[in-house]
Amino acid sequence: MTGLLVTFEGPEGAGKTTQIQLLAGYLAQQSLPVEVVREPGGTSLGEKIRDLLLEPGQEICPGAEVYLYAAARAQLVANVIKPLLDKGKIVLCDRFVDASIAYQGWGRGLEPQGVRDANALALDGTWPDLTVLLDIAPEEGIRRVMDRRAGLDRIEQEDLSFHQAVRRGYIELAVDEPARFLVVDAAMPRKEVSQHIFTRTAALLAEKGFELRSEV
Numbered sequence: 001m002t003g004l005l006v007t008f009e010g011p012e013g014a015g016k017t018t019q020i021q022l023l024a025g026y027l028a029q030q031s032l033p034v035e036v037v038r039e040p041g042g043t044s045l046g047e048k049i050r051d052l053l054l055e056p057g058q059e060i061c062p063g064a065e066v067y068l069y070a071a072a073r074a075q076l077v078a079n080v081i082k083p084l085l086d087k088g089k090i091v092l093c094d095r096f097v098d099a100s101i102a103y104q105g106w107g108r109g110l111e112p113q114g115v116r117d118a119n120a121l122a123l124d125g126t127w128p129d130l131t132v133l134l135d136i137a138p139e140e141g142i143r144r145v146m147d148r149r150a151g152l153d154r155i156e157q158e159d160l161s162f163h164q165a166v167r168r169g170y171i172e173l174a175v176d177e178p179a180r181f182l183v184v185d186a187a188m189p190r191k192e193v194s195q196h197i198f199t200r201t202a203a204l205l206a207e208k209g210f211e212l213r214s215e216v
């Protein structure tokens with residue numbers, strides 16, 4: 001059986017990392033083979049590219065930004081995600097190609113289809129089975145991030161209109177592909193958010209032939 005790729009998206013501070021950990025715990029309890037990866041990063045090359053991309057003050061033009069994210073993604077897909085899927089694993093990925101379309105397309109003002117096309121080689125046919133979009137007002141997401149740590153990275157430092165454009169981009173993507181996206185109001189308490197995610201994931205797993213030991 002081939003595995004399953006579930007990606008998590010949303011503005012910063014939406015709770016992706018939190019929800020990935022909760023879902024990974026739930027799947028592990030069910031004795032299902034789950035692995036967690038993140039973008040940009042997850043490989044030695046990807047982590048170096050991540051440092052470059054997030055370093056405050058680093059000058060990167062929008063086109064270069066697209067290719068840097070795509071280069072990190074190519075390495076992650078080829079060396080980590082595809083091999084895991086081939087082994088039948090459930091891969092939970094913290095951001096994927098939709099982030100490039102939302103941030104570099106909608107946020108930076110590049111043609112969204114061009115950003116998608118620029119990622120074709122990196123994806124090599126790999127596409128999420130389910131994408132959880134944690135939707136939150138950027139003001140609230142940034143507030144959460146600032147409560148957690150001092151200092152914002154290069155992308156977080158962009159102005160509010162950038163983050164609002166990113167959020168609109170994500171919503172457009174979800175409207176275009178309703179069968180792939182689960183949109184959840186990320187302003188809800190953690191447990192309520194996770195219930196929506198568990199329910200949808202469990203239904204998809206059953207559909208794909210994974211055996212669940214108990215109800216959500």
Ligand code: Z5A
Binds near residue numbers: 186
């Ligand atoms: N980026 C891009 O431009 N193009 C691309 O192709 C890709 C990425 C792949 C990666 O940074 C940056 O790169 C990112 C997009 C851009 N932009 N920025 N900046 P990152 O990986 O360091 O950051 P992130 O992906 O935005 O994650 P994050 O800031 O760590 O947020 P999160 O994972 O969504 O949230 P969290 O860590 O789970 O939660 C944040 C805080 O909120 C934490 O204290 C939680 O305890 C709290 N929290 C979580 N859920 C709740 C609820 N429900 N209520 C209250 N509080 C909550």
